[in-house]
Structure formats: C-alpha cells, structure tokens
Amino acid sequence: MVSYKELGLVNTKEMFAKAVKGGYAIPAFNFNTMEQMQAIVQAAVETKSPVIMQVSKGARNYANATILRYMAQGAVEYAKELGCPNPQIVLHLDHGDTFELCKDCIDMGFSSVMIDGSSLPYEENIALAKKVVDYAHQYDVTVEAELGVLAGVEDEVSSAVSHYTKPEEVIDFSQRTGCDSLAISIGTSHGAYKFTPAQCTRDPKTGKLVPPPLAFDILHEIEKKLPGFPIVLHGSSSVPQDEVDTINKFGGKLPDAVGIPEEQLREASKSAVCKINIDSDSRLAMTAAIRKYLAENPSHFDPRQYLKPARENMKKMYIHKIVNVLGSNDKL
Numbered sequence: 001m002v003s004y005k006e007l008g009l010v011n012t013k014e015m016f017a018k019a020v021k022g023g024y025a026i027p028a029f030n031f032n033t034m035e036q037m038q039a040i041v042q043a044a045v046e047t048k049s050p051v052i053m054q055v056s057k058g059a060r061n062y063a064n065a066t067i068l069r070y071m072a073q074g075a076v077e078y079a080k081e082l083g084c085p086n087p088q089i090v091l092h093l094d095h096g097d098t099f100e101l102c103k104d105c106i107d108m109g110f111s112s113v114m115i116d117g118s119s120l121p122y123e124e125n126i127a128l129a130k131k132v133v134d135y136a137h138q139y140d141v142t143v144e145a146e147l148g149v150l151a152g153v154e155d156e157v158s159s160a161v162s163h164y165t166k167p168e169e170v171i172d173f174s175q176r177t178g179c180d181s182l183a184i185s186i187g188t189s190h191g192a193y194k195f196t197p198a199q200c201t202r203d204p205k206t207g208k209l210v211p212p213p214l215a216f217d218i219l220h221e222i223e224k225k226l227p228g229f230p231i232v233l234h235g236s237s238s239v240p241q242d243e244v245d246t247i248n249k250f251g252g253k254l255p256d257a258v259g260i261p262e263e264q265l266r267e268a269s270k271s272a273v274c275k276i277n278i279d280s281d282s283r284l285a286m287t288a289a290i291r292k293y294l295a296e297n298p299s300h301f302d303p304r305q306y307l308k309p310a311r312e313n314m315k316k317m318y319i320h321k322i323v324n325v326l327g328s329n330d331k332l
C-alpha cells in the first residue's frame with residue numbers, strides 16, 4: 001500500500017472547492033503514453049494550472065497499471081524540474097467499474113477514483129458507490145460517482161443511448177453515497193462522434209454539423225438542489241474541426257465527427273461544473289500531427305521525429321483548453 005501523499009499527488013477536495021467558488025473548471029486529461037503525460041505537465045506548468053491526470057481501465061490494459069502509476073509519480077517530479085515547486089496533480093481512475101479496481105488503484109497511490117455504476121439500477125449504483133467511498137475515505141482519497149447515462153464509446157464504456165440525470169435524485173444519491181463529486185448527464189457523450197447527423201443541423205456555409213445544445217436547465221436545477229457541490233462533465237471534447245480536417249486531408253476518414261462547442265463548456269465552467277473530461281481531443285491532436293508529418297516526410301521512420309510534433313500539438317491544445325475554455329490558469 002502506498003499513499004498518494006508520498007508521491008506528491010493531491011486529492012480533489014480543495015481543488016474543487018476553489019474551482020466552484022472561483023467559477024472555473026479543472027482539466028481532467030486522459031493519458032496512456034509518455035508524450036501525452038509530458039504535454040499535460042508542460043501545459044499545466046506553463047499556465048500555472050492544477051490538473052487531473054486520469055487513467056481508464058483501457059489505459060491500464062494498454063500501458064500497464066504499474067507503468068502508469070510511476071509515470072504519474074514522474075509527472076510530479078517533472079513539474080518540479082520545469083520550475084513548479086508545488087504542482088497540484090491528481091492521479092484519477094476514470095470509469096472504475098468495480099470495487100476491486102478502485103481499491104487496487106487506491107492501494108497503488110491514486111489520489112482520486114471514479115466508480116461508475118451509472119448503468120446499474122439506482123439502488124445498486126448507490127450501494128457500489130458507498131462501498132468505494134467507505135474504503136477510499138479511510139485514505140483521504142476522493143470519489144466521483146455518476147448518475148445518468150452518457151451515450152458514446154470510450155475504451156470499455158459504451159452506451160447507445162443517453163439518459164439525462166434526474167435532478168430529483170441528486171440529493172438522495174450524494175447523501176447516501178457520501179461521494180465527493182458527481183458526474184452528470186446533460187447531453188455530452190464520449191468519443192469523436194458525439195451526435196448523429198440526424199440530431200444536428202448543418203451550417204449552410206461550411207457544411208459542418210451543428211450539435212444540439214447541452215441541457216443547461218438540468219444543470220441549473222442540480223445546482224439549486226446541491227449548492228456548491230462539485231459537478232463533473234464527461235465527454236467534453238470539442239472535436240476541433242481543424243484537427244479533423246488535417247486528419248482527413250492526410251489519409252484519415254472521420255466524416256461528420258462532432259463535439260461539444262467550446263462556448264458551452266466555457267459557460268459550464270462558470271457553474272458548479274468543476275471537472276471537465278477531455279480525451280478525444282488529445283487523440284485527434286496527436287493523430288493529426290502524426291498523419292501530417294508522415295505524409296510530408298515519407299522517408300522518416302524514427303518515432304521521435306513524428307512524436308515530437310504530436311506532443312507539441314497536444315500541448316498547444318491543452319494550453320488552449322486551460323486558458324480559453326476552462327479558466328484554470330494561474331490558479332496554483
């Protein structure tokens with residue numbers, strides 16, 4: 001058993017309290033690779049932002065759980081080396097689906113875990129979340145739980161349909177589980193295809209899809225029921241169309257990929273939403289840079305040559321989110 005405190009990580013408690021009060025949101029970036037980790041840390045240090053580095057079950061299967069944990073420990077030391085003496089970095093489990101997985105992460109030094117029982121019947125979701133909270137709180141680890149179902153596909157989490165969170169359930173759920181933050185469903189979804197063309201309108205000038213707006217009425221009702229309680233938005237990539245265009249120009253095929261418009265995320269950040277999850281945008285930024293580089297340099301084969309622009313492009317995207325969308329810069 002290793003405590004996250006020994007690794008220099010922090011939990012989400014104080015970070016979220018400040019973010020809710022200050023009207024901004026903490027970025028929660030998923031990572032699987034060293035280049036993503038480096039880009040996240042560089043972006044957080046340069047913007048003086050707290051950051052959540054999150055690992056999904058799929059990431060653990062891909063990269064190895066132990067390696068990812070040491071990478072997070074390395075992230076703290078790397079941030080210090082870059083000139084940030086007291087970085088605020090959370091290592092978070094994204095979409096934990098069992099008590100055992102959450103316990104394993106807590107025992108190996110995670111400072112925060114999500115238990116996602118959102119696909120279970122209400123009472124079972126409560127029982128599972130409470131079991132995780134009871135264990136996690138013994139070690140000062142914070143817990144995110146979820147009510148409502150997001151559509152889309154992300155690693156091992158997928159659902160064809162979404163169910164908005166019912167505001168009338170949130171008080172009972174948060175009190176009975178004791179969770180520290182609540183992920184809600186208000187129309188975001190996982191992946192690069194958040195909406196079908198039938199759910200969108202089309203911009204007559206660009207031909208691009210315009211997605212339906214998020215259900216801010218539900219968010220505001222939830223805020224009224226749980227004043228000051230930290231709310232989390234999953235599925236919040238905006239699927240930048242310049243990256244999609246680059247991918248398509250250099251041999252990719254992502255027709256009609258569409259995300260959440262950044263103005264809506266900006267609006268959400270000012271509310272009780274204090275954690276915004278972004279994964280697909282990093283995947284797109286990485287893929288766009290690699291496709292472009294390899295198409296323009298067909299004789300190159302050293303991974304460092306194409307991973308360097310990929311890392312730069314992800315860093316640019318992370319900084320943009322922090323400064324122009326979430327507003328978490330200068331909050332260390």
Ligand code: 13P
Nearest residue numbers: 191235236237277279280
């Ligand atoms: P995106 O697929 O929109 O990046 O969402 C990521 C996410 O919510 C991870 O839990």
